[in-house]
Amino acid sequence: MNHAGMVRGPRGEQAVAILAFFLLFPGFFFYHTLLGLGVMGAFLGGFFAPASLLVVLPLIYMYLMRIRREPNRLAKPDIAFGIYLAYFSMVVAANAALGGKMVHVVHHILGILFLLNVFLIYKAIDFSGRQFRRIALLSLLAMSAIVFWFSIDGVFYLGALGIAKDADSLATYQGFSRSYLFTFVPVIAYTRSPWLRILLYCIGAPTLFFNTARSEFIALLFLIPIIEFYHSKNKLVVAFIFLVLAVAVKIYLEDIIALLPHNRILELLDLSQSTSANKRHHLTVYAIQTINEHPFLGDFGSYPPGLYAHNVLSAWVDLGIVGIVFLLGMITIPAIMMFIREYFSSRNYYEFLLPFSLASITLLLLLTSHFFTDMLIGATLGCYSTYWYGRKHDKRQPWPAGIALQREKPVHQALFTPARPAPPG
Numbered sequence: 523m524n525h526a527g528m529v530r531g532p533r534g535e536q537a538v539a540i541l542a543f544f545l546l547f548p549g550f551f552f553y554h555t556l557l558g559l560g561v562m563g564a565f566l567g568g569f570f571a572p573a574s575l576l577v578v579l580p581l582i583y584m585y586l587m588r589i590r591r592e593p594n595r596l597a598k599p600d601i602a603f604g605i606y607l608a609y610f611s612m613v614v615a616a617n618a619a620l621g622g623k624m625v626h627v628v629h630h631i632l633g634i635l636f637l638l639n640v641f642l643i644y645k646a647i648d649f650s651g652r653q654f655r656r657i658a659l660l661s662l663l664a665m666s667a668i669v670f671w672f673s674i675d676g677v678f679y680l681g682a683l684g685i686a687k688d689a690d691s692l693a694t695y696q697g698f699s700r701s702y703l704f705t706f707v708p709v710i711a712y713t714r715s716p717w718l719r720i721l722l723y724c725i726g727a728p729t730l731f732f733n734t735a736r737s738e739f740i741a742l743l744f745l746i747p748i749i750e751f752y753h754s755k756n757k758l759v760v761a762f763i764f765l766v767l768a769v770a771v772k773i774y775l776e777d778i779i780a781l782l783p784h785n786r787i788l789e790l791l792d793l794s795q796s797t798s799a800n801k802r803h804h805l806t807v808y809a810i811q812t813i814n815e816h817p818f819l820g821d822f823g824s825y826p827p828g829l830y831a832h833n834v835l836s837a838w839v840d841l842g843i844v845g846i847v848f849l850l851g852m853i854t855i856p857a858i859m860m861f862i863r864e865y866f867s868s869r870n871y872y873e874f875l876l877p878f879s880l881a882s883i884t885l886l887l888l889l890t891s892h893f894f895t896d897m898l899i900g901a902t903l904g905c906y907s908t909y910w911y912g913r914k915h916d917k918r919q920p921w922p923a924g925i926a927l928q929r930e931k932p933v934h935q936a937l938f939t940p941a942r943p944a945p946p947g
Contacts, residue, residue, distance in 0.1 A: 539581070548661035564688035626840075698735070703730070707879055808829075876909075881906065
């Protein structure tokens with residue numbers, strides 16, 4: 523087994539974690555595809571909550587047994603995340619006891635469950651392993667094919683077909699895009715071949731564009747320069763290429779728009795005309811008013827169901843100043859530390875690239891569009907925990923030296939070959 527695999531865990535634990543991953547993400551996508559096509563009814567409701575309840579106990583048991591065998595697996599990121607979830611749970615329990623609206627209580631309990639599951643999954647999986655990469659790549663291709671095939675006028679929305687048996691249970695574009703992004707990031711972070719990465723970008727970006735998921739689409743575009751700058755030997759050349767592309771897009775923007783179908787993502791070009799952006803602005807203003815009135819403890823569930831601030835201020839409203847400071851610290855500090863130690867290293871270290879990529883897009887989305895229970899938080903901290911442990915306990919390499927990148931393999935081999943560290947010395 524490669525170094526990443528030894529850090530991640532035994533084969534049996536890998537199988538459990540991979541099964542949980544594909545159940546919650548590609549599995550969610552395929553379930554709702556079948557639901558939207560009228561092939562079946564919503565026998566599992568919205569799917570994600572029942573699936574999460576199904577996998578949480580095996581994941582917790584597997585994690586605890588691993589800690590029992592190897593106590594030093596309990597890394598600092600695990601402890602910080604555990605403290606955050608404990609504080610979050612205490613706030614929810616206290617408000618439930620004091621008569622808080624049950625709709626908010628249930629929503630936050632599910633948020634805690636989802637965060638925990640994703641943390642345990644992303645901490646356990648060896649994303650460089652052949653087993654994961656094969657299934658993940660096939661899942662990405664299948665999800666993209668579904669989006670392209672069933673899009674109408676450049677928009678993927680299965681509800682528009684009018685054949686779903688339980689249309690009220692059908693996922694929105696957020697659910698489909700979440701499944702795609704959570705699968706795409708681990709794949710792209712461990713892809714060695716630059717040509718394969720370009721191919722994946724050319725498939726992934728149109729998929730999320732047709733899916734009309736603005737936040738996830740921007741996150742993917744934001745991810746591309748992060749990954750390519752890291753891999754490049756001459757970063758000035760890469761910067762020049764991205765600059766030329768940006769200027770070309772600006773010059774030919776009107777011609778490009780004329781070729782594109784009508785899609786809500788185009789609202790990003792003029793947010794003043796976007797009803798969604800205007801609504802989110804008003805919700806942010808309302809959150810700021812709430813924070814001004816309750817600056818220390820916040821005001822849990824003080825908004826109508828679903829009408830929360832679509833940014834990290836939502837944490838201040840529900841968890842108080844302690845909650846938002848702790849949350850931002852858990853993501854920002856690791857991101858800064860990884861950037862300083864690794865990003866400009868002369869060696870490529872794939873175990874770094876995934877948590878750093880996740881931390882970067884998590885911060886972007888928390889600051890701009892996502893609620894504070896965003897599952898990317900759990901994914902970031904799970905991967906960072908493995909990175910932290912690997913750096914601290916890898917006896918072959920002094921902290922914080924990198925693992926050398928071996929020679930690039932042909933595309934057909936890179937598809938199914940796990941990234942392996944170079945031998946010591």
